[in-house]
Amino acid sequence: MIAISEITNLAKQAAQNAGFDLCGVAPATDTRELAYFADWIAAGHAGEMKYLEARQEADPPETGALKRSSLSHTAPWARSVIVCAINYNTDEPYSTQVHDSSRGWISRYAWSGGDYHDLVMRRLKLVEAAIRKAAGNEVEENTEAGNSGLISRCYVDTGPIVERVYAKYAGVGWIGKNTCIINQKKGSWLFLGVILTSLELHPDIPAPDRCGTCTRCITACPTNAFVAPYQLDANKCIAYLTIEKRGAIAEELRAGMGHQVFGCDICQDVCPWNRKAPATAEPDFQARPELVNPALDWLAEMSEEEFRRVFRKTALQRTKRSGLRRNAVIAMGNSANPEFLPALEKLTKDDDPVVAESARWAKNELLENEQ
Ligand code: SF4
Numbered sequence: 001m002i003a004i005s006e007i008t009n010l011a012k013q014a015a016q017n018a019g020f021d022l023c024g025v026a027p028a029t030d031t032r033e034l035a036y037f038a039d040w041i042a043a044g045h046a047g048e049m050k051y052l053e054a055r056q057e058a059d060p061p062e063t064g065a066l067k068r069s070s071l072s073h074t075a076p077w078a079r080s081v082i083v084c085a086i087n088y089n090t091d092e093p094y095s096t097q098v099h100d101s102s103r104g105w106i107s108r109y110a111w112s113g114g115d116y117h118d119l120v121m122r123r124l125k126l127v128e129a130a131i132r133k134a135a136g137n138e139v140e141e142n143t144e145a146g147n148s149g150l151i152s153r154c155y156v157d158t159g160p161i162v163e164r165v166y167a168k169y170a171g172v173g174w175i176g177k178n179t180c181i182i183n184q185k186k187g188s189w190l191f192l193g194v195i196l197t198s199l200e201l202h203p204d205i206p207a208p209d210r211c212g213t214c215t216r217c218i219t220a221c222p223t224n225a226f227v228a229p230y231q232l233d234a235n236k237c238i239a240y241l242t243i244e245k246r247g248a249i250a251e252e253l254r255a256g257m258g259h260q261v262f263g264c265d266i267c268q269d270v271c272p273w274n275r276k277a278p279a280t281a282e283p284d285f286q287a288r289p290e291l292v293n294p295a296l297d298w299l300a301e302m303s304e305e306e307f308r309r310v311f312r313k314t315a316l317q318r319t320k321r322s323g324l325r326r327n328a329v330i331a332m333g334n335s336a337n338p339e340f341l342p343a344l345e346k347l348t349k350d351d352d353p354v355v356a357e358s359a360r361w362a363k364n365e366l367l368e369n370e371q
């Protein structure tokens with residue numbers, strides 16, 4: 001029987017072989033940060049992201065424990081969480097460094113040709129397979145507590161787990177005041193993937209908080225989305241507004257969106273720990289040039305067919321064509337660029353009522369700006 005310390009080392013070696021930049025192990029225990037998560041949900045800071053509010057079955061349903069707030073409820077068999085992180089940073093400039101009024105900003109993580117969930121999951125599965133082989137035991141995919149076999153599950157964003165909390169305890173990085181995981185050497189441009197396992201692996205030391213007295217991210221946030229350091233109100237966050245929010249965006253939040261059309265990188269762009277963040281050499285995460293700082297009129301006038309062709313299998317599928325066009329139109333309104341007036345005039349009559357309403361608002365913004 002192979003020793004647990006050997007399996008731990010082997011898992012980390014497998015993560016490196018699979019292309020991950022960082023890998024650590026955290027105990028699968030409930031932590032104080034997970035109690036804050038329940039408070040965050042209760043305060044309504046998750047907006048319309050109902051999947052974050054998924055609960056254990058109970059009667060009445062609202063009394064069930066939040067699935068993401070307790071591994072001891074959702075995966076009682078889990079003993080360890082293997083957290084893997086991969087750097088997706090590229091050599092392109094930061095959003096705070098480009099100021100072309102005819103162009104918008106797509107978040108850095110969405111520039112590559114594929115959906116990161118698939119790209120990270122494929123690599124996680126390689127690590128899981130290596131552990132399975134080393135442990136000399138079959139992973140039983142659909143079994144729960146009480147099973148004597150080795151159980152493991154891989155998750156990228158969609159699991160019953162707040163990945164960044166375990167990333168901290170696995171020593172991958174600390175949770176910054178901007179709520180992102182930051183690694184001292186790699187910065188915060190990291191995709192996280194986790195493997196829950198019933199193996200009791202050797203845990204790493206939690207990463208110490210290195211934010212110190214810095215508050216750059218909080219000051220730079222254009223919509224004041226931080227209720228306090230380390231606490232984000234998603235309802236105000238541009239990443240939420242441009243990706244998750246369906247329908248019209250509240251008028252008072254539109255000006256703060258600036259040129260952002262999908263996600264927002266500002267609180268990471270200004271972070272000192274990203275000043276020297278290395279760029280990845282991974283072909284899977286290289287930027288497609290047409291997605292870096294794209295022309296706003298191209299996005300706003302994009303047909304369904306072109307949207308499907310350009311954004312097939314990318315993270316932008318989530319906001320759909322309607323959301324992307326709505327966001328591009330709002331960015332036009334924020335551009336102070338009168339060249340958009342003819343296009344906006346046409347868009348006020350768009351078949352999509354949300355795009356049409358956003359175009360009326362954007363046109364007025366430009367006209368007011370001219371006076
Ligand atoms: S992603 Fe943008 S809007 Fe959201 S908290 Fe960071 S700076 Fe603010």
Ligand code: SF4
Nearest residue numbers: 176177211214217271
């Ligand atoms: S900008 Fe400063 S406070 Fe914000 S996450 Fe980075 S180091 Fe922490």
